[in-house]
Amino acid sequence: MSGQKRLVVGLLSHYLEDANLGCVALSVSNMALMDEVAKQQGIDLEYRILLNEKAPAAAPTHSATPYEYRRFDSSKQTLRHPLRYWRSSVFDGCDLVVNINAGDGFTDLYSFNRMISESYMMLLAQRKKVATVMAPQTIGPFEKPASRAIARRVMSRCVTVFSRDRLSTQLAESLSARGNVVEVIDVAFALPFEKTPIEPLPGQALHVGINVSGLLYRGGYNGDNYFNLAIDYKAFIHALITEVQAQGHRVHLISHVIAEPGSVEDDYSACEEVAKHFPEVVVAPRFEDPIAVKNYIASLDFFSGARMHATIAAFSSGTPVVPIGYSKKLNGLYDTLDYPYYLDIRDSQWTVDGAVKQFLTWLDGRSELSSRLAERRPVFADRLEIYKNNLRSLMTAAARIH
Incomplete structure (x- = not known):
């Protein structure tokens, strides 16, 4: 011995x-x-x-x-x-x-x-x-x-x-x-990252990342609002991009589930479908490594997503984030972190227009979100x-x- x-x-x-x-x-x-x-x-x-x-x-x-x-x-x-x-x-x-x-x-x-x-x-x-x-x-x-x-x-x-x-x-x-x-907390908060260099935009324009959930975009597992959302997620994504682009910002569509193209779970093909309607968006690569995705998200000025670990990548790298909730796991996490800047789209209070308006309010007040992120980091x-x-x-x- x-x-x-x-x-x-x-x-x-x-x-x-x-x-x-x-x-x-x-x-x-x-x-x-x-x-x-x-x-x-x-x-x-x-x-x-x-x-x-x-x-x-x-x-x-x-x-x-x-x-x-x-x-x-x-x-x-x-x-x-x-x-x-x-x-x-x-x-x-x-x-x-x-x-x-x-x-x-x-x-x-x-x-x-x-x-x-x-x-x-x-x-x-x-x-x-x-x-x-x-x-x-x-x-x-x-x-x-x-x-x-x-x-x-x-x-x-x-x-x-x-x-x-x-x-x-x-x-x-x-x-x-x-x-x-x-x-305790989700261990993905410990995932390492290095910001990917990204060219600054002129004036007040921002790089805004949106993680499109293929699962929600296609209506869930049964294609018929499987998660009982209060709003039409597909319509919300389209309306959101329309308004963010109207403010002069550049939208990046980011996948966090890379499944078989066109499958109900696949984010990447959903992003490609969205890009057909909005040719000026940037479709991020088909990442195969969560660290590479986090590096990309960390480089953005603002982020939103329905995939919880995409939002954790933003939160833990200091990128102001608006999570989109459709199950208790996201609400539970961000309530625990005392971070109220999320949209629970199961809640009947929300309409597509109302959710987009709230998002834009937080986008305009992103310094408040950044301060809350810094405050909650020790947690x-x-x-x-x-x-x-x-x-x-x-x-x-x-x-x-x-």
């Missing part, structure tokens, strides 16, 4: 290659934070990146920590072959399992099947007596009683459940009686530090001498 501390961490739902760059940002950031803690504590860290049978296996280019990919059956295959599930060796040798649930997957908002997919391997890890942790994420909502029962079982057996907003904390505490819920920095301190305790406790 060398007397050196060794820790093998199994990573669930940590995607290093995904259409949604927000998911990649979470994975890269969480691994970077664990790398930092391991180095500080003198722990020899190794990762077991745990993927279901269909997930891609990209190399972790942002971390030098030794890793190994392990695959497990999808929930559908598990139902077909339950004995293979119970005999799974995917957690063998793991001292700790950390699940980030892609940031907001621990819910039945996206279907009960998705809830099962995000939960069943955690239940197996717990059955095999491996310490489990839920990394910072949105908890819920849970509409079905069965979903609440699963959530209660998973969370009550975790060593720690980290939430990233106040609403999630309240829900998690109502379901887990162990006192194991710790409120997310302190919460990231709380998370790192908890990671330090968890990782040290789980490490073995070898």
Whole structure:
């Protein structure tokens, strides 16, 4: 025995290659934070990146920590072959399992099947007596009683459940009686960036970025206002660009989910469609790296978007931002940060004209938004530090001498 501390961490739902760059940002950031803690504590860290049978296996280019990919059956295959599930060796040798649930997957908002997919391997890890942790994420909502029962079982057996907003904390505490819920912040606030050089515009003209959500632009998963928005999102985007351009500003259309062209989730093809109506806009590249997108967003004078991690990229890089909310995850985050400059387009108070008018008011008063960003920076920095301190305790406790 060398007397050196060794820790093998199994990573669930940590995607290093995904259409949604927000998911990649979470994975890269969480691994970077664990790398930092391991180095500080003198722990020899190794990762077991745990993927279901269909997930891609990209190399972790942002971390030098030794890793190994392990695959497990999808929930559908598990139902077909339950004995293979119970005999799974995917957690063998793991001292700790950390699940980030892609940031907001621990819910039945996206279907009960998705809830099962995000939960069943955690239940197996717990059955095999491996310490489990839920990394910072949105908890819920849970509409079905069965979903609440699963959530209660998973969370009550975790060593720690980290939430990233106040609403999630309240829900998690109502379901887990162990006192194991710790409120921190989204780990993507820690994603590094460098501003991309951009040519200043003449006079008072600004570079204004708009993240167009392909999902909302196409009406959601069913194409028929799936998220029960109070306004027509497509009409809002067109009206917003019309008014911003009328003020002489340059509009940049930015994607944060790069899926198959034309698919319901794909932002890039939605941006291309918008550009057909507004040929003077700049369509940002098809980024494959969340850091590259953040670098671009950080260079802008103002930003707005419906993809939460695109707005986090703006907030954490000091770019005045107006988030567009369509689920509790965004509202919960920005209420926690005491940042009121967002539009919840599920709220019946909004019309297309009213939402555009409010946006333009905030654009004109962007110095107020910039001041609030500077004021709130210590909040997310302190919460990231709380998370790192908890990671330090968890990782040290789980490490073995070898």
